[in-house]
Amino acid sequence: MWYLNMNAVMAITGMVLILALTRWWPHNKRILLLAFNLCFLFLFNHRLLAFYLGYTALNYMAFWALCYLPRWRKTAFVTLIALNVAAVSGLRILGMASAEHPLIDTAIFLGLIYNVLKVIDALYFAYFFGKDAKTPVLDYFNYILFIPTFTSGPILKFRDFMADVKEPYRVTAEQTEDSIKRIILGMFKKIVLVTWMTDVFDHLSKQELHTHESLFLMIWFYALIFFDFSGYSDIAVGFGRLMGYNIPENFKKPFQSPTLTQYWRNWHATLGDWFRDHIFMFFSRSTPTRWTAAGLSLLIMVMIGLWHGFSWLYLLWGVYHGVLMGLENLLNKTTVNKRKVSKRYFYARCALTQLFVTAAVIVYSGKSETVLHIYKGLFHWPF
Structure with a gap:
């Protein structure tokens, strides 16, 4: 969300320059980054900062307690996760009615649905590693409030972020060039392509639709959300790496996925990885049977759907x-080894996977009227 505001982009760029100029200081990307994160949120809105200071402080105390808790660890672990999920779900169900400004509503809401996943990942780390997971409060706050990925992902893993914290700020000329190119590409996708494609989609979707027009809109919207999501990810990856943190890739050639299982490891990869890692880790310590894996797949995808929105469409x-x-x-x-099958078979499976995805992708519009209108158009023959 920040990347559509030029003042925010300039502030993030300024922070990158400050980090580059203070690279001689071993703690620059810890202390200066925290100061930047807090100042950025304060300037955006002081209420937003107050909300996240309280939310992060409470979760750090829970994280710290779980690291040292000698008894009732599993009960505390499950309870803390349930409280976080309940809090975010409650705010979502209530529609953030307490927020007076729609922009603040968006910032709190979008930040929460990403940050609650980071909070839970940290709790997992504390539960399984105990005292070895202890982390300075400064680094925990930076992990939760990291501005480049605050409202759009990719979702950072606690272990990986803390490993980056320990490394001194070091960004080479080649890394700088690659990161700037990623940011420019992401800006082009988000500001130019997505804006134009959204106008086209909104215009066509308001008209009476026939089969071919509905099919076109479904494919068009699929391309639109790809440029939207991947554009945000490109910008976040670029700025994050310029700040000295290795931001994971969120899109890994998803259109070359021969199965849905592989597709969800490549499309919004950090989200799919998060749900797969945490659900399988908790419910299936050993190698699951096919039936167990099938049940967990259903559970994970339903949870991903509800993570996107509490509505019957997402369910x-x-x-x-x-x-x-x-x-x-x-x-x-679940997998197809490209080296062991013919090219024709491999790409046929890829095409089938894309067909399955395209059939439901319009749900991402979040508007039930639009979704139903386009689906009804599929059965409206032009003759």
Whole structure:
């Protein structure tokens, strides 16, 4: 969200320059980064800063307690996760009615749905590693409030972020060039392509639709959200790496995925990885059976759907993808090795996967009227 505000972009760019100029100081990307994160949120809105100071402080105390808790660890672990999920879910259900400004509403809401995943990842780390997971409060606050990925991802892993914290600020000329190119590419996607494609989609979707027009809009919208999501990710990866932190890739050639299971490891990869890692880690310590894997796939996809939004459309979207992925597990078709099959077979499977994704991708519009209008158009033949 920050990247559509030129003042915010200039502030983040200024922070990158400050870090580059103070690279001789071993703690510059810890202390200066925290000062920047706090100042950025304060200037954006002091209420936003107050909210996240309280939210992060409470979760750090929970994290610290879990590191040292000798008894009732599992009970405390589950309770802390449940409280975080309940808090975010409650705010989502209530529609953030307490927020007076729609921009602040968006910042709190978008930040929470990403940050609660980071909070839970830190709790997992504390639960499984105990005292070895202890982390200075400064680094924990930087992890949660890291501005480049605050409202758009990619989702940072606690372990990886803390490993980066220990490394001195070091960005080479080649890394700088690559990061700037990523930022420019992301800006082009988000500001130019997405803006134009959204105008086209909004214009066409308001008209009476026939089969071919609905099909076109579904494919068009798929391309639109790809440029939107990947554009944000490009900018976040670029700025994050310029600040000395290795931001993971969020899109890994998703259109070359021969199965839905592989697709969700490549599309919004950090989100798929988060749900897969945490759900499988908690419910299936050993190698799961096909039926267990199928059930967990359904559970994960339903949770991903509800993470996107509490509505029957997102619930059905999750069930749809979960059932298909469950069938892949039951039929032992979760992966296809490109080297062991013919090119024709591999790309046919890729095309089939994209067909399944395209059939439901319009749900991402978040508007039930638009979704139903486009689906109804599929059955409206032009003759």
